[in-house]
Amino acid sequence: MSNLGAYQWLTTVAKKVGGPKNFVLIIAGTGAVIYKGGEIVVKKIIKKINKEELHRTSDSMVYSVTAEGVSNDGLKFKIGEKIRVLEIDKDAILIEKIGEDNNPYFVSEEMLKNISNYKS
DSSP states (O other): OOOHHHHHHHHHHHHHTTSHHHHHHHHHHHHHHHHHHHHHHHHHHHHHHHHHHEEEOSSOOEEEBOSOEEOTTOOEEOTTOEEEEEEEETTEEEEEETTOSSOOEEEEHHHHHHHBSOOO
């Protein structure tokens, strides 16, 4: 096995671009442009995902439980309890049950609407 074919290709390309120094600079420059371009694209995608999918509540509204209920995870709600919404991610809501030590909890938006005065 021989690497003469690859060597011949490299020397031919280097000769076409003005020598080995120019060839190395072109390779390095192309790599830098691809790297930086990829970085910019990834950062824009991450910002878009965070903006669309994760909505942090700016107000700290407190809601009242108006109907008894139990979440899929066994979390029980009693009439009169107070709930604070901390974060919303699509249909999952992070809540704090006021006066309870074992916080926070995740519940579905649908359940929260059914058992409290929460409106999306």
